[in-house]
Amino acid sequence: MQALGDPTRMAIFERLERGPLPVGEIARTLPVTRSAVSQHLRVLKDVGLVTSQRAANRQIYRIDADGVAGLRDYFDRFWHESLQSFKQAAEKSFKEKIR
């Protein structure tokens, strides 16, 4: 699990295993800046290990219990790219047809 390969990232992940937290709370208990924490959270979120929710005007981060969100994110990207490929193929073959 490369996403957890960084010690700070692992520490953030372990904090979240105890319960959902906002960025500020995570940063307060670790010797890193708030913006560093945000960057690590982004990586964790990108691979579907962590998810976030807006509550009382701030983002609350939590562990994504079964990683299924990783699948959803994967498909979000996968279909975005595939549908562009489909669009190009459909437009190209239509142009050839009417030529």
Added chain:
Amino acid sequence: MNAVATLPSVRHTVHVEAPREHAFGVFTRGIDSWWFRDHFLGTEPLQEVVMEPREGGRVFERGIHGAECDWGRVLVWEPPSRLVVAWQIGGDWKFDPDPAHASEYEARFIEEAPARTRVEFEHRLFERHGEAGRRIHDGVESGWPKLLAAYANLAKAG
């Protein structure tokens, strides 16, 4: 453990400069013309992707040596306006024949002009994979971690 919470659908809209009939045809019968070549399940490199054009039709890949590997089934076949396909690939990247473990994707083809089609795409019911995925995970420690690692590599490459 409680049932997995529902996950939001993946939704995308794409505009195609072609008539609806043409767009539907390329999306379905012509799936092989736009499918990314590195997305396949079998052990052989991908020869072609096939969608049988009817309700109940198979969606599958064929490898370069002829081995076939199922991906899903056509649930709704309404040319040229609507298609729904069951996505029966589990968290271990293998075909799962149980329809209760399948997510599904739908494509709607809406005519905006004689040669312009809006395609509204939705892939939904991911949580169905989750229930099977967790069992796979508990059993053999493969499945989701493998997926996440693959995704992480993909994200890095992108």
